[in-house]
Amino acid sequence: MIKLTNLWRIIIPVILLSHFAEAYIRFMPKEKLIEISPNIVVIQVLAVSDTGRRSHKRGVKVKILENKLEVIESIKGSLPPKMHFSMNTVKGESWIEDNVELPPEGSRVLLFLKKNDQGEYRPVNGIQGVWPLQHGEPVGAGYGMTLKQVREAVRQQTQKQ
Numbered sequence: 062m063i064k065l066t067n068l069w070r071i072i073i074p075v076i077l078l079s080h081f082a083e084a085y086i087r088f089m090p091k092e093k094l095i096e097i098s099p100n101i102v103v104i105q106v107l108a109v110s111d112t113g114r115r116s117h118k119r120g121v122k123v124k125i126l127e128n129k130l131e132v133i134e135s136i137k138g139s140l141p142p143k144m145h146f147s148m149n150t151v152k153g154e155s156w157i158e159d160n161v162e163l164p165p166e167g168s169r170v171l172l173f174l175k176k177n178d179q180g181e182y183r184p185v186n187g188i189q190g191v192w193p194l195q196h197g198e199p200v201g202a203g204y205g206m207t208l209k210q211v212r213e214a215v216r217q218q219t220q221k222q
Contacts, residue, residue: 088189091206095214098173098185100138103194103208104130106168107145116151118160123151128163130172136208137215138174148182161188169194171203171211 095101107129114125132144140146150161161184164170173190174182184190192203199206 088202089186091203092214094173094185094189095137095211096218098137098175098190100140100172100174100182101136101211101215102132102138102140102172102174103134103136104170104172105133106163106166106170107131108166109163112149118151118153119157121153121155121157123153123157126150126152130163133169136171136212137219140174146182159188161191163191164193169197171199171208 108127109129110127112125112127116123116125126149128148128150130146130148132140132142132146135142148163150163151157152162153160171192171194172182173185173192175185177183189202191201192199193201194208198208199211203211
């Protein structure tokens with residue numbers, strides 16, 4: 062049994078250190094990500110450009126980048142192939158935990174998208190909604206799942222509804 066004096070030796074440091082804690086993204090099961098994403102698309106990054114706007118994110122100076130994207134394949138939702146849209150991301154002067162960044166121009170990415178309050182498309186659950194593709198298959202947060210499996214999961218979920 063832990064003595065009360067020993068318990069305070071644990072509790073006090075935890076309380077004192079708790080103000081350093083930040084909430085970071087918690088990854089959800091891939092099936093849940095597929096289920097809650099209104100749009101799932103394979104896109105190609107056409108261009109990445111600096112908007113000239115600057116801001117701060119988690120205490121780090123950032124520049125706001127505009128990513129021009131083209132839908133290659135719509136797996137779920139209403140975004141048609143060949144549709145062009147932009148999505149802003151930020152690039153920090155130093156590393157930022159859980160920051161959404163898209164691969165460079167010419168890359169293909171599987172995106173799990175929803176609209177924010179301003180009507181802009183954003184990745185569902187931040188970085189978990191961005192799966193870069195290498196040799197046509199997901200890497201990063203999507204590692205271990207194929208595009209075929211994503212298509213099949215969407216098909217099964219839409220049949221249930």
